[in-house]
Amino acid sequence: MQNIQRFLLKQLKDQSTVYLFVLILFIMGVIFGAIIVNSMSITQKEDLYYYLNLFFGQVSDGKLASSFEMFKQSFFHNTKYVGLMWLLGISIIGLPIIFIMLFLKGMVVGFTVGFLVNQMKWGGFLLSFVSVLPQNLLLIPVFLIMSASAISFSFKLIRQLFVKKFHDQPFRMFAGYAVTFSCLIAVILLAAMLEAYVSPILMRGTIDFIYK
Structure with missing residues (x-):
């Protein structure tokens, strides 16, 4: 575990400029997601809030999918998303798509939190805290690190192909990139374990507190 921490810290230090860029891009996505909430019509908000209340009712009654199913869905969805970023970094031409994917992740977070707070005020803030925050404390750094690593790897490949003075070893480059993905x-x-086994319990307690 300490080796993984040292490796990630070294990555962060070596690619500080890229990390700053992806962080700003993600924050822009979050802001854009919040702006979308404010630009929605009253009818759209009411329709979405109606379905949200149905979901809250299912959570309160314990009618959600099994924790194991939620775990599988969360793990495979996020793994495929990060895996696609990883492959796009190898392709070089996939750089713009990485930017879009990271921006969309930020937009989803911003829209989710923004809509809950907009419709439910302090109750929405509490729900955001227990339903969105726990797993995203881990997932947001994952997306930022993967985006930065993919961008950096693409730039290294470009220099390897077109700049004669750049002589980094391809195998070492790819090995470091693969280790990052594995971590x-x-x-x-x-x-995924947090989202499947912890968040539903916290949500159920929070919903009961708000509505009862």
């Missing part, structure tokens, strides 16, 4: 999969596993 992030382990973090996604923990995040």
Whole structure:
């Protein structure tokens, strides 16, 4: 575990400029998601809030899918998302798609939190805290690290192909890139466990507190 921490800290130090860029891009996505909430019509908000209340009713009654099913869905969804970013980094031409994917992740987070707070005020803030925050404390760094690593790897490949003075070893480059992906999969596993086994319990208690 300490080796993984040292490796990730070294990655962060070596790619600080790229990390700053992806962080700003993600924050822009969050802000854009919140703006979308404010631009929705009253009818759209009411329709969405109606379905949200149905979901809250299912959570309160314990009618959600089994924790194991939720775990599988969360783990495979996020693994495929990060895996696609990883492959796009190898392709070089996939750089713009990485930017879009990271921006969309930020937008989803911003929209989710923004809508809950907009419709339910302090209750929405509490729900955001227990339903969105736990797993995203792990997942957001995963997406930021994967995006930065994919961008950096693409730039290294470009320099390897077109700049004669750049002589980094391809195998070492790819090995470091693969190790980063493997470490992030382990973090996604923990995040999926939180989302499947912890968040529903916290949500159920919060919903009961708000509505009862």
